[in-house]
Every structure is written in structure tokens, then in C-alpha cells.
Amino acid sequence: MGKKGFVYIAIAVFTVALLMLMQYNKPKEINWFPSYVEHHKIPYGTYVLNQVLINFFGDKVTQVRIPPFEFLTTNSDVEGTYFFVNDQIQFGETELNTLLDWTAQGNSLFMAARSFEEQLLDTLHIEIGTLYAGLGEDGQQWHKLVNPSLNQGSPYPFNKDSYAAYFEALDTLSTKVLGTVEIPSKSDSTQTAQFNVIKQKFGQGEIVLSLFPKAFTNYFILKEGNKEYAAGLLSYLNGSQTIYMDNHHKAGKAVFTSPMHIFLSAKELKWAYYTVLIGALFYVVFEGKRKQRAIPLIRPLKNQTLVFTRTIADMYFEKGERKQIAEHKMAYFMDYLRSHFYLDTQNRDEGFYANLASRSNHSLEEIKKLFNFMEKLKVRTEISDIELKKLNTQIEKFKAKANGRN
Known part of the structure; x- marks a missing residue:
């Protein structure tokens, strides 16, 4: 290979190295996926929530990583509060009936999600509606706690969604309202707040439903002034009983389908893997050109x-x-x-x-x-x-x- 060829190779190697360095040092994009996973520190993870619960309730907090049906049927002595938080919660008929039976025996069910399954809504005689921001609005939401001792006066803002879920119909005789939501509009000054957090007696126990699960995420809790809202909702938990934190019904729970996940999940290992692949490619290209293919040996026919x-x-x-x-x-x-x-x-x-x-x-x-x-x-x-x-x-x-x- 001539001197000119080595120059081209040097330019190619330098270009690839420069691109890799720029990619490695590029600021990491914020992951806004609503995972609600306990150890995720992304905006919509629940790492802060679990740390707060541990600080408030200590060893009363127990992490549950199996389905609720399996957990309750294999542990007959379970008592306390079962805590669910996710974008959507869909149990299925058998699992929901198991949870409701367990709650009716004197336990508590705390669920925060933007939607629930129809069987649960029918059982509790409630319906869910949606508030939308008008055209040109900035999507601002105002959340407020009803209890005067928990209400600090001004509502708690949230501006990452252009709509908010609320309870459109509920059983007023057995339901207590804990929180409201409002999407202010410049064109409608008479708009009223809607109920989005309720508590309802169920048998010997009680059920707390919140249609604002992002109130328990890292982003909302760490935003200035919002931690009092999350703390106010958590005050409805019975601190004398065990709190079982669900880690099964999570949108972002880990599902490993390949061993390569270990390499690609860590930034350093990922780029080390890419470097090896690029090096192997250069070796195949240049080493393959240098060596000639082996000439097959053709033996002459024997004189028989x-x-x-x-x-x-x-x-x-x-x-x-x-x-x-x-x-x-x-x-x-x-x-x-x-x-x-x-x-x-x-x-x-x-x-x-x-x-x-x-x-x-x-x-x-x-x-x-x-x-x-x-x-x-x-x-x-x-x-x-x-x-x-x-x-x-x-x-x-x-x-x-x-x-x-x-």
C-alpha cells in the first residue's frame, strides 16, 4: 500500500474517532417515559416517592414484585395498605376480586392512575371524565387538596399535560373528596374545579383513588412547592400498618430479552462494544485485502x-x-x-x-x-x-x- 493509501486510512480513523468522541460527550436527552418504577431517577420514575415513604414509615414499607393475586393468595396473613401507582392499572377480573375481598376485610387500597378498569368503576359506582385545555392554552393544571389543614392556599401547578382526568360521577353518600383539579382558561372565568382524588369505604376497609399519578413522580415532587401536595396525599396512609408497594403493574418494569441489554444499558460498555465492532470491521477490510485467498491444491490423476x-x-x-x-x-x-x-x-x-x-x-x-x-x-x-x-x-x-x- 502506498503513502497515499495510508493518508486516507489515517483520515478515516481520525473521522470515526472524532464522531465517537462527539457522540460520547453529547448531553444525554431527558427520558420523559412514564415508568413509575421505584429505582428510576428519570422525571416520571418514583425513586423520590419510595425514599419519602421510607423516611416517613421506615421498615413498614415492603416492596412487592409479584402479581397481587399471587402475593395475596400465598400470604394469607397480609394486612395493611396496598399501594399502586402507574399510568394505567388493569388487574383483570380474578385479581381485582381478590384485591377487593382483601380490602373488605379491613385493609386499605391506594391506587393512583389516569384510568381504571370498568369493573372497578362499576363496583364503586363512579365514572371518569376528561378536562382539555382550549386551543392556544399552555396546558396548565391546578391541583388542590380539599382538607383545610392540608391546603396551603394556592393550588399546585402542573404544565406537562394538556388534559386531566376527573371523576364525572360518584356515590356522594359513601365517597369523600380529597383533591380537585382545574385547567384554567382565559376564555372561561367561571370554570370550576373537578374532583380527582376520592376516598370510599369498602366493607371494613377503604379505597383511595387518585387520577393524578404524576403527583408521585420525581418531577412533580421535586418541583418547588409541590412536595406538600404529595405529602398531603400520603398522610391518608395508615402509618401503623405495613404499606405494600406494588412493582408489578409498572409501565417501565424491566423485561430483559437479550444478554446485550447489560452492555447497551451502560454508556461506557455500549461504546466499548461499538469500538470492538468498528475495529473488527477495519481488520476484516484491510487484512482481507493484504492476504491472497489460498490456492487449492489439485492433485494429478493417478495412473491406474x-x-x-x-x-x-x-x-x-x-x-x-x-x-x-x-x-x-x-x-x-x-x-x-x-x-x-x-x-x-x-x-x-x-x-x-x-x-x-x-x-x-x-x-x-x-x-x-x-x-x-x-x-x-x-x-x-x-x-x-x-x-x-x-x-x-x-x-x-x-x-x-x-x-x-x-
């Missing part, structure tokens, strides 16, 4: 003539057909004389013997002796092993002396 001849000879020998073997040997010998000494073997007279003797380094007597022996074998009907071996020996000796090896 000798093997074939030996096989045929063995067949004749095993059958005892020595006469045929001798005839083949003599026929091949005649072909050898024609191809090497260019003699006509049909007319074997004195001139033939003299020419063969002079060309093959043999005496005339040796030539006549060999041919007389072959003529003797031709007229024989049977040939012994000794005679066959003698014929082969004399022919081989003739060839050796003719080629100068004697």
Missing part, C-alpha cells in the same frame, strides 16, 4: 494402468490359467520389441534375430534361446508355475540388459 494389470493377473493366477498369462506376457513382450527397437515381429528369421541382438546388447545365442523357450511354451497346453516364473525372469533380464542396467 499398473493396478488394473496386476488385478487381472491375480485373477488369472488364482484360477490357475497359467497358459493365458504366458500368452499375455509374450504378446506384451512382442509389443515392447516393436515400440523400442522398431522391428517387425511377424517374420522371426535369422535377420530378425541378428538385428534384435545388435540393438539390445544381447548375443545372438541369447536371443535364440529366449525365443526358442517361448515357442516351446506356445505349443504346450499346460504350463507349470516354474515355467511361468522362468519366462517372466528371462523377459525381465532381457529388458534390463537392453536398457543398460546389466
Whole structure:
């Protein structure tokens, strides 16, 4: 590779390294996903909520990571408050009935979500409606607690949603309102606040429902002045009993489908993984060009003539057909004389013997002796092993002396 090629490679490596450095140092985007997971520190996680509960109630807080149905059916002695917070909570008929039966026995159910399933709404005789900000409005919401001892006067603002859920209909005889919500509008100065947090007796226990789950997120609690609203709602929990924090019905709970999640979840490991991939790509591209593909070894075809001849000879020998073997040997010998000494073997007279003797380094007597022996074998009907071996020996000796090896 020439000097110009190395320059191009250096430029490419520098560009890739610069892009990786810029990407690594780029400010991390804020994740606004409503996960509601206990250890998430993103805006809509509930890390702060769980820390507050631990500070308020200590070891009374228990984290539950299995479905409520499984938890309540396997632990018959469970008593206290079951706390749910998520964008949506959908239990299913069997699980909901289990929770309601457990609540009716004198326990508490605290649920914060923007919507609930129809079976729960029908059971509690309530309906849910939605408030929308008008066109051009900034989506501001005002949340307020009804209890005068918890109300600090001014409402608590929230401006991340353009709509808010409220209880459109409820059983006024058995329901107590705990909080309200209002979306102020410049065009409607007479707009009234709507109920969005209620408490209702259920059997021997009670159920608290909030349609504002983001009141328990990191973003809302840490926003200046809002922590009193979350603390006011948490004051309705019975601190003398165990509080079971649900971690199953969460939009952002971890579901690992691949081992690569470990690498890609950490920034340092993710970029180390990308660096290895890029390095492997450079190695394949440049190392592959430097080395030539291996040339396959093509072996020449073997000459199977000798093997074939030996096989045929063995067949004749095993059958005892020595006469045929001798005839083949003599026929091949005649072909050898024609191809090497260019003699006509049909007319074997004195001139033939003299020419063969002079060309093959043999005496005339040796030539006549060999041919007389072959003529003797031709007229024989049977040939012994000794005679066959003698014929082969004399022919081989003739060839050796003719080629100068004697």
C-alpha cells in the first residue's frame, strides 16, 4: 500500500474517532417515559416517592414484585395498605376480586392512575371524565387538596399535560373528596374545579383513588412547592400498618430479552462494544485485502494402468490359467520389441534375430534361446508355475540388459 493509501486510512480513523468522541460527550436527552418504577431517577420514575415513604414509615414499607393475586393468595396473613401507582392499572377480573375481598376485610387500597378498569368503576359506582385545555392554552393544571389543614392556599401547578382526568360521577353518600383539579382558561372565568382524588369505604376497609399519578413522580415532587401536595396525599396512609408497594403493574418494569441489554444499558460498555465492532470491521477490510485467498491444491490423476494389470493377473493366477498369462506376457513382450527397437515381429528369421541382438546388447545365442523357450511354451497346453516364473525372469533380464542396467 502506498503513502497515499495510508493518508486516507489515517483520515478515516481520525473521522470515526472524532464522531465517537462527539457522540460520547453529547448531553444525554431527558427520558420523559412514564415508568413509575421505584429505582428510576428519570422525571416520571418514583425513586423520590419510595425514599419519602421510607423516611416517613421506615421498615413498614415492603416492596412487592409479584402479581397481587399471587402475593395475596400465598400470604394469607397480609394486612395493611396496598399501594399502586402507574399510568394505567388493569388487574383483570380474578385479581381485582381478590384485591377487593382483601380490602373488605379491613385493609386499605391506594391506587393512583389516569384510568381504571370498568369493573372497578362499576363496583364503586363512579365514572371518569376528561378536562382539555382550549386551543392556544399552555396546558396548565391546578391541583388542590380539599382538607383545610392540608391546603396551603394556592393550588399546585402542573404544565406537562394538556388534559386531566376527573371523576364525572360518584356515590356522594359513601365517597369523600380529597383533591380537585382545574385547567384554567382565559376564555372561561367561571370554570370550576373537578374532583380527582376520592376516598370510599369498602366493607371494613377503604379505597383511595387518585387520577393524578404524576403527583408521585420525581418531577412533580421535586418541583418547588409541590412536595406538600404529595405529602398531603400520603398522610391518608395508615402509618401503623405495613404499606405494600406494588412493582408489578409498572409501565417501565424491566423485561430483559437479550444478554446485550447489560452492555447497551451502560454508556461506557455500549461504546466499548461499538469500538470492538468498528475495529473488527477495519481488520476484516484491510487484512482481507493484504492476504491472497489460498490456492487449492489439485492433485494429478493417478495412473491406474499398473493396478488394473496386476488385478487381472491375480485373477488369472488364482484360477490357475497359467497358459493365458504366458500368452499375455509374450504378446506384451512382442509389443515392447516393436515400440523400442522398431522391428517387425511377424517374420522371426535369422535377420530378425541378428538385428534384435545388435540393438539390445544381447548375443545372438541369447536371443535364440529366449525365443526358442517361448515357442516351446506356445505349443504346450499346460504350463507349470516354474515355467511361468522362468519366462517372466528371462523377459525381465532381457529388458534390463537392453536398457543398460546389466
